[in-house]
Amino acid sequence: MNMMTRRLGLTGSIGAGKSTVARLLRARGFTVLDADEIAREVSRSHEVLAEVASAFGPQYVHEGDLNRPLLSSLVFSQPEQRAALNAIVHPRVRAEMERREREAGTSWVVQDVPLLFEGGLDARMDAIIVVDAPLEARVARVMARDGLSREAVLARDAAQMPAEEKRRRASCVLVNDGDLASLERQLDAALTAMGASS
Structure with a gap:
């Protein structure tokens, strides 16, 4: 990363509308590095697959990829297993994000990280946008998007830092109540206030 590049962290609770x-942000010309997308890529590496099979069992690897449904049911019910998986995947994700950040060569790079605060990455950001929405709206969105039960969505939400705490730590909070025009206005005002440009 060159000395002029600044990091804008983007995060929010599950179903808030971070995507x-x-x-x-991409439409406004920003380079957005998606931690989930990069995690999916690095999770297909031979090293990660071997480490996951060794740590959790061969049933958690299937045809050159993680057995995501089985692994999700394990890690969202057992925090110590989630920590073990994160210890395998997260350092590789951070290294790849840093590599792509160096390649971007822009004044601001957005790091889209669902667990930004939980992973302690907030300290590395120059500014942080938190996207939030009412709990019931978030639950309904994720149930419709991912086909999960209400209980499964609530379990994933409970595994994250409470939305109120994220809001408290944010440079700016965008309220996504379903009105896209309002969301765009909030985003543009936040970018102006932060002096962020692509």
Whole structure:
């Protein structure tokens, strides 16, 4: 990363609309590095697959990829298993994000990280946008998007830092109540306030 590049962290609770804001940022010319997408890529590496099979069992690896449904049911019910998986995947994700950040060569790079605060990455950001929405709206979105039960969505939400704490730590909070025009206005005002440009 050159000395002029600044990091804008983008995060929010499950179903808040972070992906929508990431799309809006891309449309405004920002380089957006998606930690989930990069995690999927690095999780297909031979090293990660071997470590996961060794740590959790061969049933958690299937045809050159992680057995995501089985692994999700394990890690979202057992915090110590989630920590073990994160210890395998997260350092590789961070290294790849840093590599791509150096390649971007832009004044601001957005790091789209669902567990930004939980992973302690907030300390590395110059500014942080938190996307939030009412709990019931978030639950309904994720149930519709991922086909999960209400209980499964609530379990994933409970595994994250409470939305109120994320809001408290944010440089800026965008409220995604389903009105895209309002969301865009909030985003543009936040970018102006932070002096962030692509």
